[in-house]
Amino acid sequence: MSSTVPSGSQTLLVCAVDELPPGQVRKVDAERPIAVFNVDGVFYAIDDTCSHADASLSEGDLEGHLVECPWHVSRFDLRTGRPCSLPASKPVRTHAVEIRDGNVVVLVGTAPQLADGGARNVS
Amino acid sequence: MTGPFDSVAIIGAGLAGASAAITLRERGFSGRIRLIGAETHLPYERPPLSKDFLGGDLPPERLLVHPEQAYAERDIDLVLGGAAIRLHPAERAVELAGGERVEADRVLLCMGVRPRLAGVPGEWLSGVHYLRDLEHAMALREVIRRGVPVVVVGEGFIGSELASTLAGQGADVTLLMAGDLPMRPALGQEAAHWLLNRHRDSGVRVLARSPLKSINGFDRVESVEVADGTVLPAGAVVVGIGSEPVVDLAAGAGITVDDGVVVDSSSRTSIPEVFAAGDLARFPSRAFARRLRVEHWQNAQNQAANAVEAMLGHADPYDEIPWAWTEQHGNRWEIAGLPMLGTQVVRRGDPDGPDGALWVFSERGRVQGAVAVNRRRELRALLRALAGTVFVDEQAVRDESIDIRLAISSAETAVPAGEA
Numbered sequence A: 001m002s003s004t005v006p007s008g009s010q011t012l013l014v015c016a017v018d019e020l021p022p023g024q025v026r027k028v029d030a031e032r033p034i035a036v037f038n039v040d041g042v043f044y045a046i047d048d049t050c051s052h053a054d055a056s057l058s059e060g061d062l063e064g065h066l067v068e069c070p071w072h073v074s075r076f077d078l079r080t081g082r083p084c085s086l087p088a089s090k091p092v093r094t095h096a097v098e099i100r101d102g103n104v105v106v107l108v109g110t111a112p113q114l115a116d117g118g119a120r121n122v123s
Numbered sequence B: 001m002t003g004p005f006d007s008v009a010i011i012g013a014g015l016a017g018a019s020a021a022i023t024l025r026e027r028g029f030s031g032r033i034r035l036i037g038a039e040t041h042l043p044y045e046r047p048p049l050s051k052d053f054l055g056g057d058l059p060p061e062r063l064l065v066h067p068e069q070a071y072a073e074r075d076i077d078l079v080l081g082g083a084a085i086r087l088h089p090a091e092r093a094v095e096l097a098g099g100e101r102v103e104a105d106r107v108l109l110c111m112g113v114r115p116r117l118a119g120v121p122g123e124w125l126s127g128v129h130y131l132r133d134l135e136h137a138m139a140l141r142e143v144i145r146r147g148v149p150v151v152v153v154g155e156g157f158i159g160s161e162l163a164s165t166l167a168g169q170g171a172d173v174t175l176l177m178a179g180d181l182p183m184r185p186a187l188g189q190e191a192a193h194w195l196l197n198r199h200r201d202s203g204v205r206v207l208a209r210s211p212l213k214s215i216n217g218f219d220r221v222e223s224v225e226v227a228d229g230t231v232l233p234a235g236a237v238v239v240g241i242g243s244e245p246v247v248d249l250a251a252g253a254g255i256t257v258d259d260g261v262v263v264d265s266s267s268r269t270s271i272p273e274v275f276a277a278g279d280l281a282r283f284p285s286r287a288f289a290r291r292l293r294v295e296h297w298q299n300a301q302n303q304a305a306n307a308v309e310a311m312l313g314h315a316d317p318y319d320e321i322p323w324a325w326t327e328q329h330g331n332r333w334e335i336a337g338l339p340m341l342g343t344q345v346v347r348r349g350d351p352d353g354p355d356g357a358l359w360v361f362s363e364r365g366r367v368q369g370a371v372a373v374n375r376r377r378e379l380r381a382l383l384r385a386l387a388g389t390v391f392v393d394e395q396a397v398r399d400e401s402i403d404i405r406l407a408i409s410s411a412e413t414a415v416p417a418g419e420a
């Protein structure tokens, strides 16, 4: 599923927290689409487009903190955006995620605040 | 860190060669790296040649494995447009077609495979095509543009993909198969049968048990004759009847070859300073207890990376489970392991349904491989599991309400079928 936000916006409303349960992902359409993952209650946002070719990482498989690209199987660490296997060599951008009023919000272009790159639902 | 050697020559600037060159630098090698390629192009991706590239108007630059500056930034010398013609291991030198000699302490052979020639009368007529290189694909684009009837010979990966792409472009296509089903060894009987029907539904004329007998015409192809005497008009013939590993250079240097360049699990050939990886290398697979030569993209990339890590002295033995994909008639197939080694097969899902199908192949309960059409996730889960020994619970595979990971069990916990 995907939600749409005005392009150019730096703050993307993704969905309500309970609409993105652990193990799930959401793609947010924006100028550069963003993929938001919930790993055991921690939210991570990365660029959706694989840095190798043009696959959509939100269609990939999630294993722990790694998402595997659906096309050529590069794995990216959601915490850092770095690829940890070929063919991708460039990282994808990571973005800060915040929980505001029970909603998951991505701050596009802002570095993640938690040391591990995620955002917890602490409210 | 420089290894105990100062220079590496990589022969063959395809996917394996590119992957090796970049990985060498990424792993800290600071000596000289030369990437020698017979083609004039920077290393490029071949999979699109039979798919999007052939059926579209992508410019060739979009096929590059890495942009040109990736090599410059890493101080990798590209020596393109000249084949290596001799290897002098004792002198640590490679001789190029132009007469140039390249000195190198270590050599990595990545020359891939070449298409097997038709081997029938008329094979040299103009209008007879193969598909391995960019130029081949460019010529085939022209065939599509001219709109002539095309006969595709061979029902393997290349022939089957070609038939699909050509039909998608509205070409008049006949697929000549030597056997009864397209891609039968790779997909197994049932999946191959389903694919056959997709070819037919898309307007491909498929002839079974119809090997090519001759290609006829004066200076250009006009028709082909099939073994049973049937004559088909043809404006172009594309031959996809398999390939041969490019082993000439290795054999000439006294390196052991046997349907490929024979390497150990460090990708080392019988001459310790010479390594080989990619489509031309035959390596020992511990997972399958046999030597394998894999002609797929992932193997070329990863074996080459592993080979240079081995050269530098820090690699695990190479033992990757084969994985490949193909796209035909809008369906995405993935293949894990070696399905052809399985004698039992069980299907999950429905290839005509929205969630696709997965076939699991096993031998005395032990999973050997899997094939998926439009059902990637479960195949990837099996691919990861195949790194170990896994047994299948066929009933659970059939039951889509059971997580596929629970339908297989690893060696430690499983009671193999038949031994319970």
Ligand SMILES: Cc1cc2nc3c(=O)[nH]c(=O)nc-3n(C[C@H](O)[C@H](O)[C@H](O)COP(=O)(O)OP(=O)(O)OC[C@H]3O[C@@H](n4cnc5c(N)ncnc54)[C@H](O)[C@@H]3O)c2cc1C
Residues within 6 Å of the ligand: B011, B012, B013, B014, B015, B016, B017, B036, B037, B038, B039, B045, B046, B047, B048, B049, B050, B082, B083, B084, B085, B110, B111, B112, B113, B131, B132, B133, B158, B246, B249, B277, B278, B279, B280, B294, B295, B296, B297, B298, B300, B323, B324, B325, B326, B327
């Ligand atoms: C049309 C097509 C479609 C494919 N589709 C898929 C797919 O969908 N999925 C998949 O998994 N795999 C696919 N493959 C297979 C995949 O492309 C190969 O496994 C991969 O390219 C092998 O890489 P390589 O570097 O070993 O060999 P190659 O890519 O063949 O590169 C070898 C290079 O070495 C050069 N060379 C040869 N001899 C010399 C010499 N003496 N001196 C210098 N250079 C030399 C050759 O010119 C060539 O450029 C496809 C292949 C083709 C041809």
Ligand code: FES
Residues within 6 Å of the ligand: A050, A051, A052, A053, A054, A055, A069, A070, A071, A072, A073, A074, A086, A087, A088
């Ligand atoms: S597009 Fe993601 S690995 Fe190729």
